[in-house]
Amino acid sequence: MKKITTTIILMFCMTPFAGINAQNLVTNGDFDANIDGWDYNFNNANWVSDDGASISGNGSFRFGFIINNNAFRWAASEPITVIPGYTYEVAVSAKIPTSSAANYADVLVYWYDIGDNLIAQDFISNEIVPFPQGTWQAMYAEIKAPDESSYSTLWLTLSVGGAGSADEAYVLWDDVFVFADTLFMSGFE
Ligand SMILES: [Ca+2]
Numbered sequence: 310m311k312k313i314t315t316t317i318i319l320m321f322c323m324t325p326f327a328g329i330n331a332q333n334l335v336t337n338g339d340f341d342a343n344i345d346g347w348d349y350n351f352n353n354a355n356w357v358s359d360d361g362a363s364i365s366g367n368g369s370f371r372f373g374f375i376i377n378n379n380a381f382r383w384a385a386s387e388p389i390t391v392i393p394g395y396t397y398e399v400a401v402s403a404k405i406p407t408s409s410a411a412n413y414a415d416v417l418v419y420w421y422d423i424g425d426n427l428i429a430q431d432f433i434s435n436e437i438v439p440f441p442q443g444t445w446q447a448m449y450a451e452i453k454a455p456d457e458s459s460y461s462t463l464w465l466t467l468s469v470g471g472a473g474s475a476d477e478a479y480v481l482w483d484d485v486f487v488f489a490d491t492l493f494m495s496g497f498e
Pocket residue numbers: 339340341361362365366367368369483484
C-alpha cells in the first residue's frame with residue numbers, strides 16, 4: 310500500500326494541479342472555438358482566435374468596458390455542481406494587454422445553496438501588484454465547498470481602480486479549470 314501511495318503522490322507532483330487528467334467542471338473553459346457558455350453581462354465581448362494561455366493555447370475570451378470610478382465588470386461561468394466539504398482546485402489564466410486600461414484581473418467564486426441563495430464567496434488573485442501587463446498570468450487556489458452548498462459560479466472580474474478611465478479596460482481569459490480534488494476525496498484510505 311505504501312508503494313502505491315508514493316506512486317500516486319509522484320504522479321500528482323508532475324502536474325501543475327492534481328486534477329489535470331480529471332474532468333474540467335467548467336463549461337468551455339479553454340475557449341478553443343468560441344465563448345459559448347459564458348454570461349458576459351453586457352460587456353464588449355468576443356472570441357480571440359490567435360492568443361491563448363499555455364495549457365489550451367490559441368483561443369481566448371476577451372471582454373471589457375469603459376469603467377468609471379471603482380466599478381468592476383464581470384463575466385460568469387455556467388453553474389458548477391459541487392459537493393459540500395469537497396476541496397476544489399481552481400486555475401485561471403488572464404492577460405491584461407498593454408493597451409488596456411485595466412489594472413486588476415481577479416476571480417470570484419460564488420457558492421449557492423439548493424434554493425439559489427448566495428451563502429459564501431472566495432476571492433482568487435495572482436497576488437502580484439501591480440498586475441504585470443502583456444503576459445499571461447496564472448491564478449490558482451484550492452477552496453472548500455461550504456456546508457449546504459449546491460453549486461458555484463466563477464466570475465472573471467476586471468477593474469481599473471481609483472477614478473476609472475476613459476479608455477476601455479479589457480482582459481483576455483483562458484484555461485479556466487475547476488477540478489474536484491480526488492486527493493482529498495479518497496484520503497488514500
Ligand atoms: Ca485557449
